[in-house]
Amino acid sequence: MLTFDRLVLDESGPIYLQILRYVKQGIAAGTIANGEELPSRRVVSALLGVNPNTVQKAYRMLEEEGLIQSHTGAKSCVVADEAARSRVRTQLLGQDARAMISAMKQMGVTREEALALLDSLWKEDDAT
Amino acid sequence: MLTFDRLVLDESGPIYLQILRYVKQGIAAGTIANGEELPSRRVVSALLGVNPNTVQKAYRMLEEEGLIQSHTGAKSCVVADEAARSRVRTQLLGQDARAMISAMKQMGVTREEALALLDSLWKEDDAT
DNA sequence: CAAACCGTATCACTCATATAATACACTTAG
DNA sequence: CTAAGTGTATTATATGAGTGATACGGTTTG
Numbered sequence: 650m651l652t653f654d655r656l657v658l659d660e661s662g663p664i665y666l667q668i669l670r671y672v673k674q675g676i677a678a679g680t681i682a683n684g685e686e687l688p689s690r691r692v693v694s695a696l697l698g699v700n701p702n703t704v705q706k707a708y709r710m711l712e713e714e715g716l717i718q719s720h721t722g723a724k725s726c727v728v729a730d731e732a733a734r735s736r737v738r739t740q741l742l743g744q745d746a747r748a749m750i751s752a753m754k755q756m757g758v759t760r761e762e763a764l765a766l767l768d769s770l771w772k773e774d775d776a777t
Numbered sequence: 778m779l780t781f782d783r784l785v786l787d788e789s790g791p792i793y794l795q796i797l798r799y800v801k802q803g804i805a806a807g808t809i810a811n812g813e814e815l816p817s818r819r820v821v822s823a824l825l826g827v828n829p830n831t832v833q834k835a836y837r838m839l840e841e842e843g844l845i846q847s848h849t850g851a852k853s854c855v856v857a858d859e860a861a862r863s864r865v866r867t868q869l870l871g872q873d874a875r876a877m878i879s880a881m882k883q884m885g886v887t888r889e890e891a892l893a894l895l896d897s898l899w900k901e902d903d904a905t
Numbered sequence: 906c907a908a909a910c911c912g913t914a915t916c917a918c919t920c921a922t923a924t925a926a927t928a929c930a931c932t933t934a935g
Numbered sequence: 936c937t938a939a940g941t942g943t944a945t946t947a948t949a950t951g952a953g954t955g956a957t958a959c960g961g962t963t964t965g
Contacts, residue, residue, distance in 0.1 A: 655883075662790065663922060678885040689941055700924045705943080721942045722931030738884060745880055746898050748789075749873040752798075755783070756866060757806040760899045767895055770874050771888045791952065817911060828954045833913080849912045850961035 650686050651675065653696050664699055668707035670741070676716060676729045677738035687717060687725045778814050779803060781824050792827050796835035798869070804844060804857045805866035815845060815853045 656671045658664055675681040690708060694701040708725060711717045716733065719725040729737070753763050784799045786792055803809040818836060822829040836853060839845045844861065847853040857865070881891050 665922085674880065674883050678883060690943095691941080702925090703923060706922095708942090719942060720932085723933075723941065725942080741880065741884065742886070742894060743898070745877040746894060747902070749877050750895070750899055750902055752802065752869065752873055754902070755802045755806060756869065758870070760896070763899065764892055764895060766870060766874060767878070767892060768888070770871070771878055771891065774875070774878055774882070793952085818913095819911080830914095830955090831953060834953095836912090847912065848962085851911065851963075853912080 650688060651681055653688065653693055656697065658697060658699070664697075664703050665706040665710070668693075668697075668704060669710050672707070672711055673716070673737050673741060676727065676734055677741055679734065681727050681729070683727060683729055685727045687727065689724060778816060779809055781816065781821055784825065786825060786827075792825075792831050793834040793838070796821070796825075796832060797838050800835070800839055801844070801865050801869060804855065804862055805869055807862065809855050809857070811855060811857055813855045815855065817852060 651672070653671070656668070658667055661667070672681070672687075687708070688696070690701045690704045693704045697704070708717065708719065712719055712725075716727065716729050716737070717725050718728050750763070758766075779800070781799070784796070786795055789795070800809070800815075815836070816824075818829045818832045821832045825832075836845065836847065840847055840853075844855065844857050844865070845853050846856050878891070886894075
């Protein structure tokens with residue numbers, strides 16, 4: 650079952666969005682199997698040290714996107730086939746990359762420079 | 778003088794951070810000359826349709842970073858030599874890229890895939 | 906000099922985020 | 936069956952972000 654072990658909250662934005670993104674990344678990565686159960690709202694809130702309502706907000710948005718299913722009394726579970734996985738993956742990758750490209754172009758960075766920087770930082774991150 | 782023409786506000790975060798980032802990107806790109814005057818808080822607030830206090834918050838942070846100077850009664854102006862430019866540029870590029878790399882690795886993206894994606898989206902953005 | 910503009914500061918208000926404390930109906934495990 | 940756990944809902948409170956209005960003193964310009 651999903652553990653939320655690798656989710657470290659920061660001050661970059663609303664907590665419910667960080668939870669939402671974490672689950673989406675797991676789905677995109679294939680780390681979370683189709684039909685897999687999610688830990689309950691209360692368990693996650695205790696793990697992260699946040700309010701149950703905050704977790705509920707993230708779970709609700711996941712359900713509205715059709716990525717999880719919830720039934721009163723029972724645990725929620727993931728419903729994400731290969732098509733959904735691919736869709737989420739493309740969505741997340743596109744969001745991040747486009748924002749970075751826009752910022753880089755505004756700073757006068759060339760395509761070659763951008764590729765070199767990405768390659769360099771990628772390897773640097775590997776070494777850590 | 779800096780016009781704030783290319784700054785389009787979105788819902789990605791606080792307005793004062795978007796203004797802060799816009800000016801920083803201008804400094805990093807060399808679009809803004811050293812000693813150049815900034816439009817007043819009131820002018821910018823009217824241009825963007827936001828409150829003067831919001832602009833003031835961004836200007837204040839710029840001053841705290843030593844990138845602009847303000848004197849009561851007179852217009853603020855940029856004080857950013859080549860060293861400061863380089864520092865800001867590295868700071869912005871590193872922030873964006875590292876965040877994207879972290880997200881990509883968590884989604885199981887390979888380095889080659891990341892480079893191909895960046896190259897592809899860069900060209901796609903050129904065409905727009 | 907005087908009017909216009911500027912940086913700065915303050916107060917009150919709205920809204921989103923997050924917390925806190927419950928409550929209720931349903932499912933599941935002992 | 937019973938108790939524990941679960942999804943869901945409600946109300947109240949606190950905080951930060953952003954707005955709106957206003958004020959004061961200093962600088963610039965005609």
